[in-house]
Amino acid sequence: MLKIALAQIEIIPGRPDINTKTMLTMIKQARQQCAQMIIFPEMSIPGYFLGDTWEQLTFLKDCEEYGQRIINASTDICIVFGNIAMDWNKVNDDGRVRKYNACFIAHQGKLLGNDNFPYPYRIKTLQPNYREFDDSRHFYSLRKLSVELGKNVGQLLQPVTLNIANKQLKVGCLLCEDGWCDDYAVKPIGAIHQNGPVDFFINISSSPYTIGKNNKRNRLFSSQVKNVNCPLIYVNNTGIQNNGKTIYTFDGCSTVYNRRGEIIEYCPAFSTKLACVDLHLTTEHIETVTATPNDDSDIHTIYQGIAYGTKHFLDSIGMRKVVIGASGGIDSAVSAAIYTKILGPDNVLLVNMPSIYNSRTTKDLSAKLAQNLGCQYTIIPIQEVVDYTVEQLKKSSITNLSTGDKQQLTISPFVIENIQARDRSARILAGVAAAFGAGFTCNANKSEMTVGYSTLYGDQAGFLAALSDLWKHQVYELAEYLNRHIYKKEVIPQDIIDLVPSAELSFEQSVDEGKGDPIIYPYHDYLFRAFMEHWNRRTPEDILLWYEQGILEEKIGCQTGLVATLFPTPVEFITDLEKWWKLYTGMAVAKRIQAPPVLAVSRRAYGFDHREAQNRTYFTMNYELLKERLLQNRS
């Protein structure tokens, strides 16, 4: 029997000083609980998402020095932790010093493991380079090392030998992606098992929360564990980390699987936790199942992720107050309810900024929302400055200094719409926020981010776009969840939920007449999801083929019968499809480049997870053929 402490700590990225302190405190607690081993997450000293900070030699040395403090603390307890490992005599492919994403095992003040390996630590074998991950940019994998050493990678995947309480143990060390080996030619767990016998496996991770990811991990890891008939301890961190444009939450959910693949310990999501488990090391005993993980794909977990991520992001930038433009619409209402929950009503200022196009309905709903939340509220109209601006631009005389000709600008209704949006954000909200000692929020959702249905420096602006990884239908779901489960009363007025969504930037967009956004969310949410979230990203060619085959709704997941109702003919269907594809791959890219940071919850978030170039819109050869066929059949 071995007493093991799982240290599910909050890691502050780029702060080895703070993280080391946290770890030393946890080590002390584990010692008090008589744990013989404590396991920290991957990259527990430096943090994981640091951009190119890995190119600072002084930072790397600093991490080594803090790592040494942890090693020094291992006198009477075995400490497993993640850190950057340096080989100062070798280089990475880019010529910079050699860096490994490594798992250290320290005991009695010494590092273990170099009796059967070139280094006194273990190296990550499989490095993710999809979604938000950039491992190959910074770290040298065991796969590369094996090529360099002229060895088979399997030879290098050796267990680490420990002596605890006069018993020799063999531990298999995995780092995060090593456990997700389905698509890789190399299977680390199998290879280490072959080089065993192994008493138990450890997987130290720094694995961001994504809707449904833990469900998948539990299936995957359970099945691996059963195959090798060994317990596995998975330790993941909490906190948030970001890649600039995209912010990730880390939910922890550290888990212990017994040799049958059953879960015997499951740390709660999004909480710091030191969990102690007694692990049987003989096959005769099997640990009792005491924990059941939650489903992590429902609206409750999404809310948790967004609230946790937003709170921690505010903390990380030292922001204590926010200003929210409250239009009376659903996005700003959900935003207001979330921020109020996090910061308290005194620290949330809702600003309603009416123009002549805003209805009594939405103005009243905005006030009602503020009333329900009990937060700070003010009304700052924009009409005067909008009118002044239009007049000022119209009257400005433009002189051609080559010819002496003079001309004046004409201001179209569309230009005036954008002037309003920018007036609200860049003139009012930014000014109010600065004076209030706050930041102002961006309330954009994923549907509008996809097609750029927003104004740059207008409603697209803000210090954080906390809802921009939620499709519009998820924003509604969240609104209802907030009322029912978080506030347990109707803080977001039901009328806001029932109202047609509209920008109210012209009389054409009157909510009272039921005239709203050009995006038909029950269909477009799912179309856009196919463009951007499907693992093999869908293009108009896929969509049109499915349309032709009559399987579109099934494929994208929207309601059956909807497509025919919305688009009676192929011409209308194709016109709509091309319009949104052009926006998604055109102007919306330009807008996203300048968008605020996105808080990620889905399996594909904008920003660093959805890398994109501002290139020209493209339709494939086969799309054009399909289109021709469909339009000809019609005539």
Add this chain to the structure above:
Amino acid sequence: MLKIALAQIEIIPGRPDINTKTMLTMIKQARQQCAQMIIFPEMSIPGYFLGDTWEQLTFLKDCEEYGQRIINASTDICIVFGNIAMDWNKVNDDGRVRKYNACFIAHQGKLLGNDNFPYPYRIKTLQPNYREFDDSRHFYSLRKLSVELGKNVGQLLQPVTLNIANKQLKVGCLLCEDGWCDDYAVKPIGAIHQNGPVDFFINISSSPYTIGKNNKRNRLFSSQVKNVNCPLIYVNNTGIQNNGKTIYTFDGCSTVYNRRGEIIEYCPAFSTKLACVDLHLTTEHIETVTATPNDDSDIHTIYQGIAYGTKHFLDSIGMRKVVIGASGGIDSAVSAAIYTKILGPDNVLLVNMPSIYNSRTTKDLSAKLAQNLGCQYTIIPIQEVVDYTVEQLKKSSITNLSTGDKQQLTISPFVIENIQARDRSARILAGVAAAFGAGFTCNANKSEMTVGYSTLYGDQAGFLAALSDLWKHQVYELAEYLNRHIYKKEVIPQDIIDLVPSAELSFEQSVDEGKGDPIIYPYHDYLFRAFMEHWNRRTPEDILLWYEQGILEEKIGCQTGLVATLFPTPVEFITDLEKWWKLYTGMAVAKRIQAPPVLAVSRRAYGFDHREAQNRTYFTMNYELLKERLLQNRS
């Protein structure tokens, strides 16, 4: 003797249709010139920087089909080209379909090379994952394939056998990074040579322009060629490609090296070109040296890169007109001169937007600049709306809806500075640009981008930041170059060049009193460069150590004696250092996340080339010790 055509084409990223058409035209021309072989750049069909477009299966199939058209055109000429190569039966590490960055050699309608290789094409061995490159995210390298096949990578690096004019030839195929193998364990050119004999090498590239890169390439490739005693033909594309936040120009500069490493053909930078060379295939003959490459690190090439990149970016987004906020300062003046050269004076509108803080001096200089350029000009004052905004915010009553308390905002002078900056960009310039059918430019330079010395949604806004990869001293250099060499007269008034740089957002920033920016460019340009451009990025620890050792100026490259003049004591030095480091790693990161696209020219540009997380500022353990030592010594 073999007649080879180098096809230095402009590649449009993401447009296989256009690129294939360009290639077919070039093939026809090469045939007319009796070339026996034509060589296109890397990824000549799809383009190279496409973000995650590589995840669209329909796009991949499309590229294959266009590739087949090129193969079909190879009846009487051997065609070498780059394209994505698919193995639909295998997967990449991420589980998506297997993709190779490949070099195809087609002759008589068939692909060559699978007599000694698993595929009828060659695969990139070394994949860059530094700077702007993301190869491992998308492509499976030959290194990984060798591990998968259980072979040594050297065994797979075989030359391709061709039969041209009844002569058997062995060609060594390299893809871009394969030629830059200094820091890799694998050396492709050497390995292919060992599996030879090789008649000549080909390197197909898609290599972005960077100051001084061609100088380095010529040294490197010459030396490799001498070692293997084989000619090498390097073909690179022109055009621009981007990763969203960062835009790269491709200069071409395709080059033929004879077996002595001498340059016998050098295509001009930034031009489409079909160059034919006669290559001797016996060691008795050696081609005559006829070409000398230009130095590509001087201000002339920087200007070329910026003008070419800006013009092509405008073309790619279909923009024909620009609006420039002209302050009378150096950045907007240089911007105006460049855009006027590209678009013609009729399509450039300079807008001067004075407040009470703008001096007669800069207002006059702005007018003089517009006069000299002969472009469109207007003056739109901001004071009235700024005053109105300040009053409106002050008067707005904020109600605490929990307590009923009311409060009003106080507006500090600093808040008013930012209100002015946003009023100019988000209210005036964005409105004028929309009405004028134009985009408005961001004139920020790299020095201010580094520390966020700009206002978000204010002077940091715009559709493109064309000068933001130039340090302030380079902007001055460019101003003088524009007057002397491009316009050949003083279009940028000398007084603009001589004036102290200032934001003029308060009376504290009066140019007439010589009060300017807080950035002391002759020192900070070099300090900031050490933070962000040095290959091993420098931190306050490095800087302070060099300061202590008296070698700082030498290390960062600023003028000798400057540091002691600016900072008489360590306290002052340290205060300054910490102030800028905090900004660079703090607020400036937040601003850069929402900055416009950056046009890259340097060896490190902001955006995708300088990946960064919005984390907390950090000073290493050793920095704190050094600081303590320096401050103690003083007392």
